[in-house]
Amino acid sequence: MATTISTRRQFLTVLGLSTLAVSCGTTATGATSGKGGTKTLRYQGWAGQVTLPELAEDLGYLEAVKLEWVGNTISGPQDIQSAATGQVDFGGAFNGAVVKLAANNAPIKAVISYYGADEYAYNGFYVLKDSPIRSARDLIGKKVGMNTLGAHSEAMLDIYLQRGGLSRADIGKVEPLVVPPVNTEQTLRQKQIDVAVLGGILRDKALAAGGIRPLFTDYELLGAFSAGTYVMTDRFLKQNPGTARTFVTAVGKAIEWSRATPHEEVIARMTDIVKKRGRNEDAASLKYWRSFGVAETAGRITGKELKLWIDWLADRGDIKKGEATLSDLYTNEFNAAAESGAPIPSADSSASTSGS
Template sequence: MRSRRQFLTLLGASASAVGLAGCGAALAGTPSGGAQTKKLRYQGWAGQVTLPELAEDLGYLGEVKLEWVGNTISGPQDIQSAATGQTDFGGAFNGAVVKLAAAHAPIKAVISYYGVDQLVYNGFWVRQDSPIHAAGDLLHAKVGMNTLGAHDEAMLDIYLDRHGLSASQIAQVEPLALPPVNTEQALRQRRIDVGVLGGILQDKAVAAGGVRQLFSDYQLLGAFSAGTYVMTDRFLKQNPDTAATFVTAVAKAIEWTRTTPREAVIARMTAIVRGRGRGEDPAPLAYWKSFGVAETGGRITDKEFQLWIDWLTARGAVAKGAVSAGSLYTNAYNHYTASAPAPTATATPTTTKG
């Protein structure tokens, strides 16, 4: 398992490489002149329905079509693919966007696509009989999380800092990278002292009993958007109308999930997974609750990036003043407004393979 420093060094190196590659990469999906592209290449997630996929199925993309080029396994990898022109958009947690932008990658965040709310959050769980009841009890504790140097580690550091632990004390808490599917087992087998769980894995652990929540990111920061889709500056300049169609369609899909009964959203996404013929199991979709996007239509605000700028700067992962929150994103392509009527689907659920 990598240490924090090793992970951040590796992430920084890959971000620098993307920054250099992105400056000269030719975007295969972008025309050199004339008509704007109507095709958007992207990576999906196995067994999941992304907001762009949902937007397309609902008919919100119009003439613009998505072209699936494969699945990704991480947000940082997804936005690196977008920055180097292998795809036309990618999504990641906002800390990864900050690091990539600080490495001079030519990208801009255009819409939030996931976040934290009272329905969707990551909890930091301990065993019921654990002696850990407060931040001060975490000294020398092992904390299992899916990725180092990312969302969960930031939440842990913020929690410890807010409860008065010094930098030297925080350094004594040991984050460990664990596959999410193995985290509950590792916690129950006492291989770790704290496990970070979310979604269906959290629901299953709570149902099984024997664990209690120390804190959650929602308790720590309230509702907030945590990740954004990015496009390159070049793509936005050459395809402004296509970009606006994409961003506004995703915004409509966000609001459709807010105004549609949960059962209907799950049924729609299940039909999409079954219809695209990728050999996926749609069963986990039954546990879907929310995308957690905080702002109406996924509009982005400074505070969603400032959180990560402050954290990464304090850790020395990003140079002070290397980026400013306002330079990382634009809402110019988001034409969804709060006064707009609730969007309605313009197509029936997908049933054919694609």
């Protein structure tokens, strides 16, 4: 059966939310704060993958706070939009999407970095081995499949095309298409698209099968960097500061646990999490996991991760200069794991906390 592919032409219009839509988000019944703050955090997951909050919960770092899974997403922009409108209590996306949403008056704040690019964790733009595509100019008139528009992959493609010397008119002739991540490799091999954006375990699984080669990667473009952050609404942070601190600190500890632990043990832990949660998922691809790619200790946000995209979006005309103020976009206030002198979890510090 042919894979369904959808397309939209305007870059980042997926986040063109009205001020009303993003400014009137409410805290739903499941997350109404009590005297001590909510102890339940609603969130969206990713099929066949383990998110850092899920890992943190399994390691025992969330303490009395519990995660409530409300479904899966394949889009960072959709995830943070859901957070901004109060449908979930936190969401994560590419930092350019966070900037764009904040510029549309969404009452959100980035609280911790959760993914990025390094030598192990990166997104690659792959073509078939016999493809004639070798340069940015070769992409004119070609189709590039990615998980969503207006986010990390489209930004990397745009930077690559700019650096390749393409004019804005020529860049407009390259067609980004939305393809579900689990179908992207197959769609490339069936030649329904010319380039496939693959990352993490799906990338390594595709490489192991052979027959494809990288055109470029985001790590090659920008080096090691934190690429995305989890956000919470200003209202949630004000009403539930203790819960927010527990959550952010737990995610920071999980980042450092994943660094300090042999990756085979991390994979075993995540595989066990997938099996225990009973969502009818295939955990086989987890064996290819190597890193979350977060650049700073415990996911601390330095500001440069967001400033890059403020300037870039403004230069493109996607936001107006001054619409997004860096100091208003993020906080490290709730990240005790990133504070100076904070202990880093050892490889076996939480070995006994996993339930059955």
